[in-house]
Amino acid sequence: MKEGPRRRRRQSMEILYLSLVASSSAVSAFQPLHAQSRTYPRRTSLPGPPRKRTSSVEVQMSSPGVRVPRASVRVAIDQPLISDTFFTKGAAAKATARTGILQTVTGALSAISLRTVLTTVFVALLATILVRSSSSIAETLGKTFRLVSGRVQRVWERFQRVDEGIPMPFDEKANDGWGICTLKSKERLGKSNFMQYTFDLPEPDYVLPLDLGQQISMMCLDDDGDVAQGDFFSYNLSASPKPGSFTILFPTGSHEENTCSIGSSGANFLRALKQDVKVGDEIALKPGPIKLSYRGQYLPVTGMVYIACGTGIVPVLDQVRAVLPADSSSVTSVSVVWINEEAKDFDVTAELLEKEYYKYSKKLAVSCVVDNTMQRQSLGDNTEVHAAVPDFTQGTMAVIAGPSDMAKKAIAFLENRGYPRDTICVL
Structure with a gap:
C-alpha cells in the first residue's frame, strides 16, 4: 500500500522534471540571437513597359551622373542561430537510463526536446529573416498595395460619374x-x-x-x-x-x-x-x-516621350492622363523625364505622376532627375536623361515643355537620338 503512493510521487516528479526541461529549451531558444545580418542598399524602381534599348527606365530622384542600381536586398547570416549546447545530452538524462520507466521518460524527453529545438530553429530563423528584411517587406507590400489600388482606381474611373460642367x-x-x-x-x-x-x-x-x-x-x-x-x-x-x-x-x-x-x-x-x-x-x-501638334508621317502614334523642366510638367501631366486609358488613343507606351534644379521641386506634383504610374504601370515610365540644364552644353550629357529617353522608332512622338533654352538643347539631343524634327513638338 505504501509502494503505490511512492511510485505515483516518483512519476509526478519525473513528469515535473520533463516539463521543466522542455520549457527551459523553449525559453532559451527565444533568447537574443548571436546571428548578425547585413542589409545592402535598396532602390525602388518603377520601370514601366519593356523597350528595345540597352538602358532601363527607372523612377528615380538622383543627382546628375549617378547611376541608380536596381533593387538588391540580401541577408547574410554570419553565425549559427542556436548554440551546440542544445544538441548535447546532460548528465541527468544519462542517469535516467537505469530503470525502465526512466528510459521511457528519456525517450519521450528526447523526442519532445528534438521537436522543440527543430521548431525553435525554424521559428527563430524565420523571425530573424523577417526582422532583418522588415523594411524590404514593408516596401514590397506597400508597392503591391499601391499597384492594386491603382488598378481598382482605374476600373472605378470608367464607371465614375463625372460632373462635366x-x-x-x-x-x-x-x-x-x-x-x-x-x-x-x-x-x-x-x-x-x-x-x-x-x-x-x-x-x-x-x-x-x-x-x-x-x-x-x-x-x-x-x-x-x-x-x-x-x-x-x-x-x-x-x-x-x-x-x-x-x-x-x-x-x-x-x-x-x-x-x-x-x-x-x-x-x-x-x-x-x-x-x-x-x-x-x-x-x-x-x-x-x-500648342500640341504632330507633323510627322508615322501614323498612328504609338509611343509618347515627354521631356519637361520646371512648370513644364503641368501640360505633360494632363496629356499623360489623356493618352494612357486603353480606349482613349493609339498610344501603347509613355516615357516621362522631368528635370528640376532642386529635389524639393518634385514635391506634390510627383505624387500625381506616381498615381498615374500605379494605374498604368505597364505603359508608363517616369524619371525625375535633379539637374541644372542651364549649365550644360547638351542635355544628353546627363546620363540619367540619356538612359531614360528611348531611341526613335516609327510611331514615336516627342514633346518638350519648359524654358526656351532647355527646349533648344532637348531638340538637339532628340535629333542626335534619331528623332526627325517633324516628330518633335515644343509646347
Missing part, C-alpha cells in the same frame, strides 16, 4: 472674345519653388472649353495702368477637375529667373499678379493657342 461662353464679337475670372487664392505648392494661383469663374458650373495642349490667355493691369498678358496651361489635380474654378502654377523666383523659365510676357504678367492684383480682383481670360 457647362462650357464657359466666350463671344468673339463682344470684347474680342475675352471673359472675366476672379483671383481666389495664392498658395505655395508644398515645399517646392512653385505657387498655385486659383481663379473663380463667373458661374460655379462653368468649365473652360480647352482642347488638349491648349493654353489660357490671361490679361490684367498693373498699378501703373500697363497691360500685362501671358499664356499659361491650367494645373489640374485630377483628370476631371471640379467646375467653377481653375489653377495656374507659377515659379517663385525673381523676375529675371522667371523670364528665363516662362518667357518675358509670362514673367511680366506674373509680376503684376504678385504685386498689384489682390484676392477678389478681376482678370480677363479667354482660350489661348493650341
